[in-house]
Amino acid sequence: MPFIKKREFVQKGRNSLISSKSPEDECQLSSLKMKPGFKVMMMGSLEEDIANASVPPEDMPEVINDLDxxxxxxxxxxxxxxxxxxxxxxxxxxxxxxxxxxxxxxxxxxxxxxxxxxxxxxxxxxxxxxxxxxxxxxxxxxxxxxxxxxxxxxxxxxxxxxxxxxxxxxxxxxxxxxxxxxxxxxxxxxxxxxxxxxxxxxxxxxxxxxxxxxxxxxxxxxxxxxxxxxxxxxxxxxxxxxxxxxxxxxxxxxxxxxxxxxxxxxxxxxxxxxxxxxxxxxxxxxxxxxxxxxxx
Incomplete structure (x- = not known):
């Protein structure tokens, strides 16, 4: 069963599914007690894409001490x-x-x-x-x-x-x-x-x-x-x-x-x-x- 990642999924009406609390990062879909046919909307970027975007490009100029x-x-x-x-x-x-x-x-x-x-x-x-x-x-x-x-x-x-x-x-x-x-x-x-x-x-x-x-x-x-x-x-x-x-x-x-x-x-x-x-x-x-x- 896949895990919900906050950066990957935004669930409509999620507060109504688990009492008044928002689901945790590692919350499984099976624990949400969703009704048959309930729709989950996917938004944002995958974790690996976010990680890749955080890495500087390989062709960036070398950073050197510019003070002296x-x-x-x-x-x-x-x-x-x-x-x-x-x-x-x-x-x-x-x-x-x-x-x-x-x-x-x-x-x-x-x-x-x-x-x-x-x-x-x-x-x-x-x-x-x-x-x-x-x-x-x-x-x-x-x-x-x-x-x-x-x-x-x-x-x-x-x-x-x-x-x-x-x-x-x-x-x-x-x-x-x-x-x-x-x-x-x-x-x-x-x-x-x-x-x-x-x-x-x-x-x-x-x-x-x-x-x-x-x-x-x-x-x-x-x-x-x-x-x-x-x-x-x-x-x-x-x-x-x-x-x-x-x-x-x-x-x-x-x-x-x-x-x-x-x-x-x-x-x-x-x-x-x-x-x-x-x-x-x-x-x-x-x-x-x-x-x-x-x-x-």
Whole structure:
């Protein structure tokens, strides 16, 4: 006689079958004293399916300690073998242009997973997993920055997620193109071995108007900046969307930061690691003037 598993079966009117108590997990069907012809409705997933869904995919990127990986940035940035890989991506990687670059705009490159979207939690709609203020952030950034999406996943996944989040069809901003994992390169670090990174040089080599001086990238993984450390800003990861939606305001504050630094001549010269401490030039001049005019 099969056992009832709460995750597998939901029985209509079960409280009327065993006094006022719900059946236990190991309760057998024979003990329910069901009348002939009584119907049992099956819902949900089998136990083995639930177990399989809880196992991370085999092709997930290796997780490494990301706290001190910047120690190796300077040594890696200019190695000829990696520059050769970038040159090959420039020559061979095909970009599907969604919208044209706009003259005079700076460039904002954005990751997806844990940056714009909680890809590990489950929900009925993409909206529930979308980072709060995503569309407000992109609308604000688009005024001064061209926007590129770069994810360490497949192009098909990127396109589906951008549709799901409503980014691909939004009227208030446009993304000029997507980059997938094929645009990344592998590098070797003495401390961490081989890791995959996102070299902005691939974009700079394909588009003359974008350089290290006018480009900034947001990603929740610092190692993606190893080839261009001065242009990367490590965003706080957005995880457990159902618990953190109400208190996550990272994108609102980063929208302000992008506004504040847009007049800077060289974005790579800024300390993006401490972006929250940044003071706009106008505010710095005002503080300096107030200090100089104070009592001697």
């Amino acid at each position: 990986i910047e120690d190796e940035e300077v040594a890696i940035e200019s190695k000829d073998v990696y520059l050769a890989k970038i040159d090959r991506r420039i020559r061979e990687y095909k970009i599907n242009m969604l919208n044209q670059p706009r003259p005079g705009k700076k460039l904002l490159v954005l990751d997806i997973d844990y940056t714009l979207f909680d890809h590990r939690s489950t929900a009925e709609t993409g909206y529930e997993l979308m980072r709060p203020f995503l569309h407000e952030f992109l609308t604000s950034a688009y005024q001064e920055y061209d926007i590129v999406i770069w994810s360490a996943t497949s192009m098909k996944w990127i396109e589906e997620k951008m549709k799901l989040l409503g980014v691909a069809t939004h009227n208030d901003y446009k993304v000029i193109f997507y980059l997938d994992s094929s645009a990344m390169i592998s590098i070797h670090t003495p401390k961490y071995g081989v890791v995959q990174v996102k070299p902005l040089g691939v974009i700079w080599g394909k588009f003359d108007q974008y350089t290290s001086r006018n480009t900034i990238m947001f990603d929740d993984i610092r190692r993606n900046f190893l080839m261009n450390p001065g242009n990367g800003l490590k965003i706080r990861p957005f995880k457990q969307a159902h618990l953190n939606r109400e208190k996550d305001s990272e994108l609102l504050r980063l929208a302000k930061y992008l506004k504040d630094i847009v007049c800077e001549e060289d974005l790579s010269s800024l300390d993006h690691k401490h972006w929250e401490r940044y003071k706009p030039k106008k505010k710095r001049r005002t503080e300096a003037r107030d200090k100089s005019s104070g009592p001697s």
